Amino acid sequence: MTEPLHIVVIDPNKERAFLIVDALRESDDYRISVIGETTGLARRLGEMTPDIILVDFEDPARDSFEQVISALGPAQRPVAMFVDQTDNQMMRAAIEAGVSAYVVDGLRKDRIKPVLETAVARFHAFARIKAELEATKTALAERKTIDRAKGLLMKSRDLSEDDAYALLRKTAMDQGRRVSEVAEALVTAAGLLL
Amino acid sequence: MIAVLNCSYVPLVDAAPLIVAKELGYAEEEGIHLNLSKETSWSSLRDKLMYGVIDAAHMLAPLAVSLAKQGVIVPQVLSLNGNCFVAGDELAAYLHERAMRFNDAACLGQCLVSRGRVRIGVPFLASMQALLLRYLVRKSGADPDLVLDFVVSPPSLMGAKLQNGEIECFMVGEPWGSLAVAQGLGQIFLTSSAVWQGAPEKVLAISPNVLNMKSSQIFALMRACARAGRWLSENRDPGAVAELLAKPDHLDCAAELLEHSLSGRFILNEQGHYGIDKRALVFGGPEVSFPWVSQSAWIAQEMQIDLAQSHVGFRPDLYRAALESLGGAMPAASSKLEGALCHPRAVSANKDLVLGPDAFFDGQIFDPD
Numbered sequence: 001m002t003e004p005l006h007i008v009v010i011d012p013n014k015e016r017a018f019l020i021v022d023a024l025r026e027s028d029d030y031r032i033s034v035i036g037e038t039t040g041l042a043r044r045l046g047e048m049t050p051d052i053i054l055v056d057f058e059d060p061a062r063d064s065f066e067q068v069i070s071a072l073g074p075a076q077r078p079v080a081m082f083v084d085q086t087d088n089q090m091m092r093a094a095i096e097a098g099v100s101a102y103v104v105d106g107l108r109k110d111r112i113k114p115v116l117e118t119a120v121a122r123f124h125a126f127a128r129i130k131a132e133l134e135a136t137k138t139a140l141a142e143r144k145t146i147d148r149a150k151g152l153l154m155k156s157r158d159l160s161e162d163d164a165y166a167l168l169r170k171t172a173m174d175q176g177r178r179v180s181e182v183a184e185a186l187v188t189a190a191g192l193l194l
Numbered sequence: 195m196i197a198v199l200n201c202s203y204v205p206l207v208d209a210a211p212l213i214v215a216k217e218l219g220y221a222e223e224e225g226i227h228l229n230l231s232k233e234t235s236w237s238s239l240r241d242k243l244m245y246g247v248i249d250a251a252h253m254l255a256p257l258a259v260s261l262a263k264q265g266v267i268v269p270q271v272l273s274l275n276g277n278c279f280v281a282g283d284e285l286a287a288y289l290h291e292r293a294m295r296f297n298d299a300a301c302l303g304q305c306l307v308s309r310g311r312v313r314i315g316v317p318f319l320a321s322m323q324a325l326l327l328r329y330l331v332r333k334s335g336a337d338p339d340l341v342l343d344f345v346v347s348p349p350s351l352m353g354a355k356l357q358n359g360e361i362e363c364f365m366v367g368e369p370w371g372s373l374a375v376a377q378g379l380g381q382i383f384l385t386s387s388a389v390w391q392g393a394p395e396k397v398l399a400i401s402p403n404v405l406n407m408k409s410s411q412i413f414a415l416m417r418a419c420a421r422a423g424r425w426l427s428e429n430r431d432p433g434a435v436a437e438l439l440a441k442p443d444h445l446d447c448a449a450e451l452l453e454h455s456l457s458g459r460f461i462l463n464e465q466g467h468y469g470i471d472k473r474a475l476v477f478g479g480p481e482v483s484f485p486w487v488s489q490s491a492w493i494a495q496e497m498q499i500d501l502a503q504s505h506v507g508f509r510p511d512l513y514r515a516a517l518e519s520l521g522g523a524m525p526a527a528s529s530k531l532e533g534a535l536c537h538p539r540a541v542s543a544n545k546d547l548v549l550g551p552d553a554f555f556d557g558q559i560f561d562p563d
Contacts, residue, residue, distance in 0.1 A: 060348040062235040063318050067346035091245045100241060 005107075006031045007115060008050040010038065010065055019122040020054065024115065042068045052112065053102040054119050057095060069102050090116060097123040142180035149183035152190050197411045198227045202239050203252035205232050205445045206349075206367040207455045208273040208396045210435065211477060212252055213444050214422035215415070224414035232444075235348065236318045243401045249408060250415060253399035257320040259493045262507030265402030268490070269512035270416050271483045272396045272423070274550075276455060276475035277323050277386035278371025281363040282356040285312070286381045286463075296462060296469035297388035299555035303334030306341055313343045315352045315364030323365040325496045326389045333556045353379040367395075368455035368475065369447060376451065381463040387473040392532065392552025394489045395475075397508075405512075413516035420483055420517055427478035432456035473550065479522055481549050485513055488529040491562035523547035532560040 007030055011017040017034045024030045033048055035041065038061065045053075045068060055065055090113060094101065097120040103112055146168065153164035168186075172179045199221075203209040212230060215221045221228035231248070233239040236257060242248045244264065258268050279302065281289060288309065294301045306312050316323045328338035345361050349370035355361045356379050364374075365386065374380040386393060398419060400412055429435055432453045440449035454460045458472040476482055490508035494500075510528040517524070523545035530541075533554040540548050554560075 057238055057241070058234055060234040060350060062237045063348060064346045066237045067319060067344075088245060091241075092247055095238075095241055095245055095247050100237070 002029075004029055004031045005051045005111060005115065006033070006049060007052045007054065008033045008035060008045065008048055009054045010035045010041070011054075011056050012036055012038070012059070013056070013126075016056075016123065016126040019126055020119050023118045023122055029111075030115070038065070041065065042071065045069065045072060051104050051107060052115055054115075055100045055102070057098040057100045062100065066102075094120050098127070099123050142183075145180060145187055146183045149186045152186060196222075196225065196227050197408070197414075198229055199250060199408070199411050199415055200229045200231070200248045201250040201252070201415070202231050202233045202242055202248045204234075204236065204239060206276075206396075207369055207439065207445070207452050208276045208367055208475060209252045209444075210426055210439055210456075211272045211419045211422040213439055214426060214435075215418040217438055218422065218425065220418040220421045220425075221415065224418045226411050226414045226418070228415065228418070236321075243399060246401055246403060249401060249404045250412065251399045251401075252396050254318060254321045255394045255397045255489070256322060256325055256493050256497060257318060258397050258399040259490050259507055260320045260497060260499060261399070262490075266507060267400045267402070267405055267512070268397045268485050268508045269400060269412070269516065270398040270419060271394045271485050271489070272398055272419060272477075274395055274476040274482055275385065275387040275391070275393055275473055276395045277326075277365050277367050278382050278455075278460070279363065279365045279384040279386070280352070280356070280371045280374050280380040280382055282359075282361070282380050285309075285362045286383070289383055294383055296382075296460075296467075297384050297471060299330060299384060299388040300334070302384055302388075303330045303555075306331055307334045307336040310341070311343060312341060312363065313345055313361045315345050315347045315355055315361040315366070317349055317366050318346060319344060320497065322386065322393050322395050323367075325493065326386050326393060327365060329496065330389050330555070333554075333558070353377055356380050369445070369451040372451050372454045372460065373447075375461055375463060378464050382460055382469065383462070385460070385469075385471045385474040387471060387476075389555050390533070390552070391473050391554075392535070392550065394485075394493075397485070413512075416513070416516040417520055420479060420520065420522075423477040423483050424479045427476070427482070476550065480513075480517070480524055480543075480547060483513075484525055485510055486528065486530055486532075488532050488560070488562040491529075492532050492560050495560075529562050532562070533557075534559050 009017045009020055014036050021032050021034060024032055035044060053069060055062055094116050099119045101116055149168060150161060150164040153159050153167060168179055168182055172182045203212050216228045216230055236254060239251050243251045258266055289305055292305050294305060324344060327342055331338040331341045347355055349366045352364045352366055352370060353374045371382050375382055405412060435456050436449040436452040439445050439452050440447055455475045458470060458474045460469045462469045485508040487508050514524055523543045525547060526542040533552055535549060535551050536553045538548050538550050
C-alpha cells in the first residue's frame with residue numbers, strides 16, 4: 001500500500017475548492033487540504049509537504065504562488081508540469097478548464113492523472129453552475145425592469161397590464177431590440193424626465 | 195483559407211507590436227489571421243505556450259531563455275527597456291535625502307546597498323526587472339542576495355502592496371509605474387534603460403513544435419510584428435497609439451496612462467515633476483528586433499543557466515530568413531559586444547543600419563566569447 005498523496009488546493013474560491021475535495025475524498029489514496037487565504041502561504045505550504053498542488057489557472061496572483069512553491073525545500077518542491085513529465089492531451093484539457101498543477105519530482109504519471117481528471121471535471125462543473133447562476137440573475141433583473149416599465153406605461157397612458165406589455169413588445173419588434181432593452185430605455189428616460 | 199495563429203500577451207504597453215500588427219492590418223496583409231488573447235500571469239502564458247494551446251507569445255526575455263532547454267525559440271525581440279522603478283513614501287524620502295535624481299542609476303545602486311535589505315516587488319523572477327536590479331546591486335559592490343528581497347506580485351497589486359508595507363518599492367512594465375504615481379502611492383525614480391540602455395525586454399516566443407508545422411505563418415507573424423515595430427518607432431503621435439492600446443479588447447485602461455512610456459515623458463511624483471527618457475521604451479526594425487545571440491548569452495549568464503550555444507534559443511538565422519523579403523537592412527554579425535555603444539552608431543550590414551546606444555550604467559562591456 002502506497003502512502004496517500006497529499007493534495008493541496010490553493011483557491012480563494014471556497015465553493016470550487018470543496019467541489020474538488022468532495023470528489024477526491026472518497027478514495028483512501030488522497031489526503032486533501034485547502035488554502036483559501038493566501039497570506040502566510042509559504043509557511044503553511046512548508047508545513048504541509050504536498051505532493052500535488054492545484055491552482056486556479058486564471059488567478060492573477062499565480063506568479064506569486066509559483067514563487068512561493070518553487071522556494072520550498074528541495075525534498076518537497078513541486079514544479080510546474082511540462083510536456084516530458086506528463087501527457088500533453090491531459091494538460092491541454094487542464095489548461096482549458098482553468099486548472100494548473102504543481103507536482104513533486106518523480107511522481108508517477110498514473111498517480112497524477114486521476115487527480116487532474118477529477119479537478120478538470122469539477123472546474124467545468126463549477127463554471128457551468130456559475131454560468132447558470134449568472135443567467136438566472138440577469139433574467140431576474142430583466143424581469144424587474146420590464147415590470148417597472150409596464151407600471152410606468154399603465155400609469156401614464158392608462159393601459160391595462162396586458163396592453164402595456166403588448167406595447168413594449170411591439171416597440172421592441174419594430175426596432176429590432178429586446179423587450180428588456182426597450183424597458184430599460186423607458187425606465188431610464190422616465191428617471192430623467194420625472 | 196487564411197491561416198489562424200493563436201498568440202497571447204500580458205496587457206502591458208510593450209505588447210504594442212502585436213496589438214498594432216493586428217489592429218493596423220499588418221498581420222492580415224501578411225496572410226495570417228492573428229488571434230490575440232490576454233493572460234493574467236506569466237506562468238499561465240508559459241504553460242499555454244509549452245502545451246501548444248497557443249502558437250506564439252509576448253514573453254519576458256529571461257523567461258524565454260530559461261525555457262530554451264525545453265525547446266522554446268526566440269526568433270525576434272519585440273521591445274527594449276520599458277520598466278519603471280517606483281518607491282513608496284518611506285524609501286522615496288530616503289532617496290531624496292541622498293539627492294537621487296531621475297535615472298541616476300549609480301546613486302540608486304548606492305542607496306539600495308546602504309539601505310541594507312529592501313523588499314522589492316517584481317512581476318516574475320525570470321524577468322529583466324529582477325536581472326537588472328541584481329546587476330545594479332552587484333555592480334554597486336554588494337551581494338544581491340543579501341540586499342534584495344524579491345516579492346513576486348501581479349503588477350495590478352503592486353500599488354496596494356506598497357500601501358500596506360508588504361513591499362517598499364517595485365519595478366514593473368508600464369503603465370503600472372505611471373498608475374502608482376497617478377494614484378499617489380509611489381514615485382518613479384528610474385526607468386530600466388538607466389541600468390542598461392539596450393536591454394531586450396519582451397520577445398516573441400514560439401512553442402517548440404509550432405515552427406516545424408507552421409513556419410511560413412510564423413514568418414508572416416514576424417514580418418507583421420517588425421512592420422508594427424517600425425510604425426511604432428516612426429509614429430509621432432503617442433496619443434493616437436495610446437488610444438489604440440487602451441481599447442477594452444486590449445489594455446482596457448485610461449489612454450493618458452500609456453502616453454508616458456510611449457512619449458518618454460514621465461510624471462515622476464504628485465508634484466508633477468517630469469522625467470524625460472527617450473530610450474524608456476524602444477520599438478523598431480532590425481536595430482531593435484534583431485535577436486542577438488549576445489543578448490541571450492548575457493541573460494543566461496545572469497541567470498546562471500549554463501546553456502550550450504545551441505540551447506540559447508535566440509535565433510538570428512530565423513530572423514534573417516523571415517524578414518529578408520521585406521528588403522530592410524540586416525546586420526552582418528549575429529553577436530555583438532553588449533554595452534559597447536554609448537551613442538548610436540552605424541554597423542556592418544547590407545544597408546544602412548544604425549544601432550542605438552546599449553551602454554550599461556557602469557560602463558562595462560559584455561563579451562559573449
